[in-house]
Amino acid sequence: MKRDKAVILGAGIAGLVAARVLAEHFKSVVIIDKDEKIGSMQPRSGVAQGAHLHVLLKRGQEILREFFPDIEKIFAEGRCPKIDWAKDTLWESNTGVFPRYASETITYSFSRPFLEGVLHSLVSKIPNVRFVKAPIEKLSELEGDIIVLAGGQNFPCNRFLGLDLEDGTTHLPIQITYRSVVYEASSLNFADFKQYYYQLAPPLDNVGAVICPIENGHAIATIVEYGPPLSIKTDFAGFRDKAALVPGGMFYKILSNGKPLTGVSVFHKAGMYMRRPQRISNFPENVFCIGDIFCSLNPVFGQGMTGALIQAKLLSELLKSERLSSKSFHQKSANQLRLPYLLSKFGSQVKADFFYFYLKLFLLRCQKSRSLHKKFLGVLHLKKSYASLADGKSLVAAFVKTMWRTGD
Numbered sequence: 001m002k003r004d005k006a007v008i009l010g011a012g013i014a015g016l017v018a019a020r021v022l023a024e025h026f027k028s029v030v031i032i033d034k035d036e037k038i039g040s041m042q043p044r045s046g047v048a049q050g051a052h053l054h055v056l057l058k059r060g061q062e063i064l065r066e067f068f069p070d071i072e073k074i075f076a077e078g079r080c081p082k083i084d085w086a087k088d089t090l091w092e093s094n095t096g097v098f099p100r101y102a103s104e105t106i107t108y109s110f111s112r113p114f115l116e117g118v119l120h121s122l123v124s125k126i127p128n129v130r131f132v133k134a135p136i137e138k139l140s141e142l143e144g145d146i147i148v149l150a151g152g153q154n155f156p157c158n159r160f161l162g163l164d165l166e167d168g169t170t171h172l173p174i175q176i177t178y179r180s181v182v183y184e185a186s187s188l189n190f191a192d193f194k195q196y197y198y199q200l201a202p203p204l205d206n207v208g209a210v211i212c213p214i215e216n217g218h219a220i221a222t223i224v225e226y227g228p229p230l231s232i233k234t235d236f237a238g239f240r241d242k243a244a245l246v247p248g249g250m251f252y253k254i255l256s257n258g259k260p261l262t263g264v265s266v267f268h269k270a271g272m273y274m275r276r277p278q279r280i281s282n283f284p285e286n287v288f289c290i291g292d293i294f295c296s297l298n299p300v301f302g303q304g305m306t307g308a309l310i311q312a313k314l315l316s317e318l319l320k321s322e323r324l325s326s327k328s329f330h331q332k333s334a335n336q337l338r339l340p341y342l343l344s345k346f347g348s349q350v351k352a353d354f355f356y357f358y359l360k361l362f363l364l365r366c367q368k369s370r371s372l373h374k375k376f377l378g379v380l381h382l383k384k385s386y387a388s389l390a391d392g393k394s395l396v397a398a399f400v401k402t403m404w405r406t407g408d
């Protein structure tokens with residue numbers, strides 16, 4: 001039997017997919033957002049990071065297909081390119097290039113506003129889901145059998161709930177700046193590849209870059225830089241100057257005759273976190289945190305939206321088994337997001353520990369071995385656990401490095 005009413009705060013990726021899940025179990029689902037441009041397929045102020053590269057990992061795409069079986073047809077109709085992460089991707093770093101071969105890691109590529117627009121239109125067609133435009137400031141403004149918070153990374157959770165969630169929260173500094181411009185894809189100098197990555201490797205390489213084709217014959221070029229946001233230039237000349245700093249010169253070459261379709265968007269992210277409401281004794285039993293409000297990661301591994309989808313699938317499973325409690329949902333979410341969190345930590349260079357050395361050495365070995373690279377893509381796309389990265393040579397070398405570092 002369906003329960004009465006579910007309320008969702010936030011109509012970003014997490015809120016929209018949560019609405020699809022809850023609509024199966026509640027007579028009425030209300031989804032509230034303060035931003036009037038939701039679903040507009042345009043970058044919008046409620047999701048300031050939306051103008052930047054947003055890849056959806058293979059695991060995320062598979063979960064989306066479970067909830068919206070026609071979604072890949074919609075991607076194809078929207079001229080979203082299909083990318084093989086090995087064959088179609090030139091992926092460089094300061095130590096070499098990853099191998100190119102036909103892999104199983106193939107995903108559709110699109111902008112964040114496009115994905116949100118598609119999801120918004122699909123969710124709008126569900127008869128028992130209703131959208132409301134309103135800024136919500138306090139939990140007491142919401143009434144429902146369950147309340148899902150999906151307000152994103154800047155949502156003032158403590159003030160909203162009247163609780164201090166800090167005890168259960170892990171914070172890590174990142175200090176990363178994204179600069180992005182959308183180009184006409186046909187004006188770019190791609191050779192025999194469709195997607196380009198230059199991988200950051202601080203402290204030596206603090207600048208990385210990506211060019212990724214997206215819907216409607218467009219491509220998004222993003223420069224990613226570690227460091228405090230001292231002099232963020234937002235003009236096109238500043239973007240080109242930064243592009244020239246991306247090591248190897250390939251990024252600059254691809255863009256050299258490029259026709260820009262937008263100005264330069266800039267976003268600085270100072271830190272990442274994982275909240276643990278399950279550890280807060282007076283956390284309300286009918287409130288569920290999903291998406292960035294629960295866990296906001298270093299974006300370099302493109303895991304945030306997939307993390308929200310993993311939580312939505314978990315919500316669906318717990319509702320079906322009738323074992324849904326806010327505590328178990330948050331505990332299981334934390335367990336399932338452990339791998340993305342570890343990868344994010346690695347990407348943020350917080351501490352040169354064993355895992356850090358191991359992954360660095362493993363990535364080096366991936367450049368020479370298709371089979372290792374295949375495993376890496378499986379883990380990167382959250383399809384396989386990190387145990388599948390076990391490799392004897394990397395283990396020994398990382399152990400030696402860690403011991404050497406300990407005695408340093």
Ligand SMILES: Cc1cc2nc3c(=O)[nH]c(=O)nc-3n(C[C@H](O)[C@H](O)[C@H](O)COP(=O)(O)OP(=O)(O)OC[C@H]3O[C@@H](n4cnc5c(N)ncnc54)[C@H](O)[C@@H]3O)c2cc1C
Pocket residue numbers: 009010011012013014015032033034035038045046047049052053054055056057134135136137150151152153155178267269290291292293299301302303304305306308
């Ligand atoms: C620079 C950058 C690049 C990224 N790249 C990737 C990537 O490549 N791949 C990937 O998967 N992830 C990426 N991410 C992460 C991704 O953006 C997030 O994980 C994802 O957007 C989380 O979705 P969400 O629905 O939780 O939050 P959001 O998308 O932020 O949505 C929150 C919603 O809540 C609404 N809202 C907020 N406050 C209120 C209020 N008081 N009342 C009513 N409504 C409210 C907002 O208007 C908004 O619609 C990136 C992040 C950054 C910063």
